[in-house]
Amino acid sequence: MRRSYLGEFEEVVLLTVAVLAEGAYGVAITDELERQTGRSVSISAVHAALHRLEEKGMLKSHLGEATAERGGRRKRLFTVTVLGSRTLHDIRAVRKQLWDSIAPNGLPAVSL
């Protein structure tokens, strides 16, 4: 495969990191995901996805400052790498291309 494969959940997590920009760390990403998608997300799944993405080179991370509310522990803050950004764009392009290829009445109507 030419491009790295991204699972649906990974894609969403990667997008959420991009949404959160500066403040993307475990808890914030989980909250944002729950808010945006409306479904319940487990923190362990988010952590696993984040580290898998980092291993794939789509995210990079550094440790932030220690805060009292975390019992003096530091946050790991994630940012999207160029590779991550390229992958997201590629996915989006593929999707757009597919949408554009659908005939006007190709999909059954969805009533609002």
Place this chain on the structure above:
Amino acid sequence: MKTVLPPRWAARLLEWFCAPHLLEEVQGDLYERFLRNARLFGIPYARRQYGREVLSFLKPRAGGPFFFKRQSENFPTTYLMNTSMIRNYLKIAWRNIAHNKSFSTINILGLSLGMACSLLIGLWIQDELSVDAYHANGPQLYNVMERQFYDGKVEAGSGTPGLLADELKKEFPEIAYAAGYSWEDQHTFAVGDKLNKEKGRFVGADWFRMYSLPLLAGTAETALSGPTHIAISRKMAQNYFGSPQEALGKSIRLDNKDDYQVSAVFEDIPRNSSDQYDYLLAWQDFLKRNKWLKDWGTNAPETRIMLRTDRNGVPADPARLEAKMKSFLKSRNPGMVQKGLDIQLFLQPFQEAYLYSNFKHGYQDGGRIEYVRLFGIVAVFILLIACINFMNLATARSVKRAREVGVRKVVGAGRSLLIGQFIGEALVLASMALIGAVLVVWLLLPLFNELTDKHITFQFTRLSFWLTLLGMTLVTGLIAGSYPALFLSSLNPIRVLKGSIRFGSGARLFRQGLVVFQFVLSMLLIIGTIVVYRQIDFIQTKNLGFDREGLIYLSAEGDLAEKYATFKQEVLRMPGIQTMTFMDGTPTASFGSTGNVQWPGKDPSTSIQFQFSQVDYDFTKTLKVKVSGRDFSKEFSTDSVSYLINETAARRIGYQQPIGKPLTMWGKAGTIIGVVEDFHQSSMHIAIEPFIAKLSPNAARKNIIVRTQPGQTRQALASLETVWKQLNPKFPFSYTFGDDAFQKLYHSETVVGTLANYFAFLAIFISCLGLFGLAAFTAEQRTKEIGVRKVLGASVPSIVGLLSQDFLKLVLLAIVVSSPIAWYTMSRWLQTYVYKIGMEWWVFALAGLLAIGIALLTISFQSIKAALMNPVKSLRSE
């Protein structure tokens, strides 16, 4: 706000499974959510939720294994068995070894020698214990022995009546098999023109069913069932017939007279068997040849039995059988009670017979097992001395290591870590020493085998061998490393790093105690060696009562018995020969004893055993024993019923003037014509017994004793061989030197003496290595003090004295402590001899002086070096 905490179990669980490099953020995130949940939904919900979330990290779908994966290099924690720490320990250990070359050499050399010594002894002990241990029926095999009560004494012996084995088997259902076992015989065998002398025995027909002896041809049932059957060893079969299979059923001629059929061929007897023989002849034949054995009053061959096992394989109870057998002989030989004699049978386990062979006053009293124990103790002692060296040097040098310990403690090393480190260091040294030890043993093994007459090999393929080595290294490392480890790890880091460390008198006392202990052990070994050597020397130089130099023994076999008169006549004409006689047994191996001796006035209720020998003319002249009265002479025709007795016999009989008095032996009344001075008929372990010599006209089965002209042994042997070849061509010429036969009596003492000598030397050497190291250390410690003393005008001798004094005190103390122990042990050893040296005070003095001398020599090198040092150099450094 009160701090709320997540559930402890969950927090612990997370810490335990989560990879260290991920732990912080995961903990942080979970804690943040926990606080929020607590605020919004209450603490109980938050705690439950925290637990659930921790568990969700374990789920494989959430990437559980991902969180287990350790990332190695980021933030390693200091586990005890962490590889990098171990690497560090090894590195430090190696640097310490490499940096202090002299100390390390002393340590490794000492440990190596100690281990080599223990290893050799261990191999020897293993070999001793393996003797006779290989028989499948081993635990059921017993020797039947006699305990004789007579003349106010109790004696145990292995000789039994010749019919005992078969009768016991008939009488007692507990006995499955029984077989007689004769004394060692030597016969000349011939097949075609192949002619050779072989050593072997007569045994009962059950022999091969009792003992595990693989048969290469023939069966155990038929092996010795007929009177002309012979079973031979593989070696013999190959010599005479080419192969075991070819030998079966073939005929072999014995002593140029009787023909036997080979009925079985057995595998050569292993080295670790105490019964050695190359051929076995049938018991029927034995009884036919020696009719006197059928008399229940005799006690000559051994009797072996094997207990029956019941259906579950449990053997019969030997103690109960023993009780039933006890008075068996009385039923067969009722006459013995009137003679004031009682003989009881008892059992000795066959497998114990080799190591527990000594009997004192009729009961078991040690044997080779004492040597096994003695050397076992010596092995432990020597290893201990080497370990003490290590401990001593390590504690002495602890000042140097104290800094390291301080730093390690400050950066967080716990006590257990430090103990582990120092013991590990000792283990590294011990393994290095082990390699040296194995090398030394490998080199010395041939020499050691020669010395101890063994065939010990390294059993590289055996797991137990490697386990032993491993065990030895571990034990040595642990013992040697224990004290330094405990001592150094207890140091207070603040005081150590401030440099104000002063070692208390405890450590010094301990060190001095160790030195004293070492020297006590060394002294014990020195004194032991001197005593053993003196006793051996005493045996060698003691006047035996006859002259053992220049005697040659021949056995009167084949035609020689009949042609003895001609043989004597011819030989005496040849060069190199002085005189010749013959006798039963030899001068150093008595032949047998008899109670059938009567004289007027003998108390009928006592039974005195007399050693006897039937001899030829010139008996006293050949042996060179002093005789009062006269020897047998051809001028007196009555000499066929005359007797020569020894002084002990004269005393027991009770004649004031024995010469010319009547004496009756074996029913033949005669007179005593001479009294020979007491001479030793066997080893110094046994008292000289009453002895009677009687003239015999027949040389058959006797030993011919030849005295050579001094310094002409070679001519004498050549003369003997020439005449032998003429008169007795069917038998190969063979002879024994009287001196060799004598030396053989003390073989084990000589071996023990030599070994003790080497071990004593080693023990002293290792102790001195330690002392040398300690002296070097003290001298180094007191460099400044010596400098100041020299500046203030101290002379070199006074400084040498000062430095030596401390050590000498310790050695003196060791001498005081060891002397009584040595006195006690060596007195006990000497008690095994009837003829022995006294324990002289000068032995202790000599050993003490030796120890002091050696210690002084060892220390003086260091102390003189220190005393001669230029004080400017030693004082300048501050």
